[in-house]
Amino acid sequence: MDHPNADAFVNGPVVHHFDSCGWRGYRPGAKEMQQIPWDICAGQSPLDPMWLASDGGAEGSSGYLAQRAEASDEFYNESTPTWWIPGRYYDLRDTWCSFYLKELEPISVTEGYIPYLFIAAYMPGGLPRPNHRLSCWYLREPLEVGKGEWAFNERRLVNDPARWVNYHSADPGDTLDEVLAHCGFIGWMYLQSGIGTRGYTGVNATGVIGWDEMRFNMTDDDRADLQEGRPLRNALVL
Numbered sequence: 001m002d003h004p005n006a007d008a009f010v011n012g013p014v015v016h017h018f019d020s021c022g023w024r025g026y027r028p029g030a031k032e033m034q035q036i037p038w039d040i041c042a043g044q045s046p047l048d049p050m051w052l053a054s055d056g057g058a059e060g061s062s063g064y065l066a067q068r069a070e071a072s073d074e075f076y077n078e079s080t081p082t083w084w085i086p087g088r089y090y091d092l093r094d095t096w097c098s099f100y101l102k103e104l105e106p107i108s109v110t111e112g113y114i115p116y117l118f119i120a121a122y123m124p125g126g127l128p129r130p131n132h133r134l135s136c137w138y139l140r141e142p143l144e145v146g147k148g149e150w151a152f153n154e155r156r157l158v159n160d161p162a163r164w165v166n167y168h169s170a171d172p173g174d175t176l177d178e179v180l181a182h183c184g185f186i187g188w189m190y191l192q193s194g195i196g197t198r199g200y201t202g203v204n205a206t207g208v209i210g211w212d213e214m215r216f217n218m219t220d221d222d223r224a225d226l227q228e229g230r231p232l233r234n235a236l237v238l
Helices: 176-181 220-227
Strands: 014-016 041-044 050-053 064-072 076-079 096-108 113-123 133-139 151-156 164-169 185-192 205-218
Touching: 041 064, 064 096, 076 113, 076 205, 096 185, 096 220, 113 176, 133 176, 133 185, 185 205, 205 220
Parallel strands: none
Antiparallel strands: 014 205, 041 076, 050 064, 064 205, 076 185, 096 151, 096 205, 113 133, 113 185, 133 164
8 A cells, every 4th residue: 555654554344333423523622523523424515414313323223424415416425534534545446335324304306316336536546645636436236215214235346347437537547446446435425327427416405314334345254244243353443
């Protein structure tokens, strides 16, 4: 890993339970992070319209992340490893990701917009720097949002461009392989089906969505452990 803190990291699954805030929320002047976890996630629009809810999440958990949309031009939320402290990226090629989604208040969007799993990375090499560029892709298989109950979504992040749509790239030379190998952002997003560039704007979303038990960077063995109820090894739990 071409990264200033590479030697400090242990590679393993990432788990967002959304049951409690990060410790930074207890820093003087940062109390808002006790409710809005912008230290680990990001959403639009406007910026970060999300909060940690505590009235019961997926898998019997106590909490989850909720996000409200009010005529929102964009509608997404993501885990943001690139912006963590210390920041990092993940090689997600042919790994597994799973999470739950639920409609908490009726969601309406412009016709043709559907939720998908997406990834993004700063290019080149996944590192933020002056004059960096961003490359973003989504898996073609739509996600399910539960109504009345949590819907489980699981996806293998196959390293096959035919299974993805490149919906934003400043440089067409930024390949799926490079973005998956240096992934700094992963989450769900409403996009206009079948549209490439700029398909993430114009959503006009209204409603409230819940997101919970987000897990990514899972190998086949990690997935098997999860399915059998065994603890995930070397997991970073946020």
